[in-house]
Amino acid sequence: MRKIEIFDTTLRDGEQSPGVNLTIDEKIEIALQLERLGVTRMEVGFAAASPGEIRAIQEVAKRVKNTTVVSLSRSLEGDIDKSWEALKNAENACVHVFLATSPIHRQHKLQMTKEQVVEQAVAAVTYAKKYFSEIQFSCEDAARTEIDFLSEVVAAVVKAGAKVINLPDTVGYMTPVEYGNIFRQLRERVPGIENVKLSSHCHDDLGMAVANSLAAIEGGATQVECTVNGIGERAGNAALEEVALALDTRKGIYQAKTDIKLDEIARTSKLVSRLTGMFVPGNKAIVGANAFAHESGIHQDGVLKEITTYEIIRPETVGFKSNKLVMGKHSGRHAFKDKLEELGYRLEREQVNEAFVRFKDLCDRKKEVTDDDIVALLDSKILEMPEAFVLESLQLAYGNLSVPTASVRIALANGEMVEEAAVGNGSVDSIYKAIDRVTEEEVTLDDYKIVSVTHGKDALGEVYVRLSQNGISVQGRDVSTDVLEASAKAYIQAINKIIARRRDSSNAVEPLPLTSTMN
Ligand SMILES: CC(=O)SCCNC(=O)CCNC(=O)[C@H](O)C(C)(C)COP(=O)(O)OP(=O)(O)OC[C@H]1O[C@@H](n2cnc3c(N)ncnc32)[C@H](O)[C@@H]1OP(=O)(O)O
């Protein structure tokens, strides 16, 4: 079996999904889960993008021990210096240098000749050797590059010292046969290519990112770049979970395996979805809510008789757990702790006690508390920031013929209570106006999303908001059986984050340590 290395770029290309902007703590949380998942490399960001990005990479690099941490850099000395600043204390570091090679990019974007592209690529790899022993080079838009020129660039950067060559289908234009052939041709044409790793990076503009990644493996790639849930620029990247499961389920075809711990997939997917606000569609392969649901009579009859009639993967394989203990109002602390461990949380005693109080509070509002409810409760608690404002109470007067009016009572950090009321165009609008009066923060609401996390009349609703203020953009989220309460708390959480970010950037304060780790 060939070994295929998974290069995860959820925290870099995934974060390029419009509207996604992860805090340092959120990047750390995802990075630790990616390490548990078993990815070989994780690209945590683009160091030259901002000082905050450098700090995020540094903080991840401090904590991640068994996975190579990667920073992306243009073929510029300044970018490579910043990647080094971000990665110099990493246990295992890699710089990912890129330069576009296709005629469209050379002519219109870079305005460079072929000779200049080769020269700059070689200069960048040579410069990166000053700091890094592991250098990956990407020919951006490799898929639309003339094969002769692509071979020339690859030969030059391999000679200069690049250890991994990535050949992105930057705009998702390839068909599987075409993309696989690029790898075959380079293996035939470039001297010394057998000494480096070949890597794929596919975008999903035509819905072929996973098929193309698998074709690259057949063509000789031994590394696949991908993201959890397939998030990323435009239509996204190849979905990690789909690549991993295709290789596992069809081993006979691909004769290849990865180090991915398949039973960590469901949890990784949920975590990424929650922290990025990028919801997973119900019909999404492997991790969608319907991926293992059998709806119609003939199918149900089939699976009752023999599960393999309609199921090629068992949900447990990817970490969807069957409920063994029914959790509810009558559950005690032992059962709750046991459930937390089953769900993979390792919390201190005090944190278990605190979570238990929240769990009981939820039990008073919900007949049966599911695993998803518990994960949602914990994730929203774990990621809380220092709180400048805490919602104490919320009241709403609403009727279809009257103007909605909200009153809020909010605790300030010094313990003082402030009450305000406001009218608005709708319930949420009135709540947000009342909160604004208390916080006196001028923020713009860029996005508001609401989803049902669990099922039934008493399901939990999860609310995401994205707020911005003077170039700072943050997300807030909260989960409750009451969506208006969740809306208010998500909004206040985002305001608290803005305040923390503002303080963070003016004082360059160290990011808060996480209060817990998950298995
Ligand atoms: C295919 C991909 O996903 S590539 C990764 C995309 N990710 C990002 O862009 C990360 C976020 N980006 C940023 O924060 C900013 O773009 C920065 C800080 C990197 C650069 O900002 P600015 O200096 O203002 O430049 P801007 O983004 O407007 O333009 C890009 C410049 O880099 C040049 N460039 C693009 N790619 C490369 C490269 N690989 N190597 C060298 N130069 C490059 C462009 O030609 C352009 O140069 P010009 O200013 O001489 O015309």
Ligand SMILES: CC(C)C(=O)C(=O)O
């Ligand atoms: C920088 C490279 C790897 C990239 O993201 C792309 O080409 O899509």
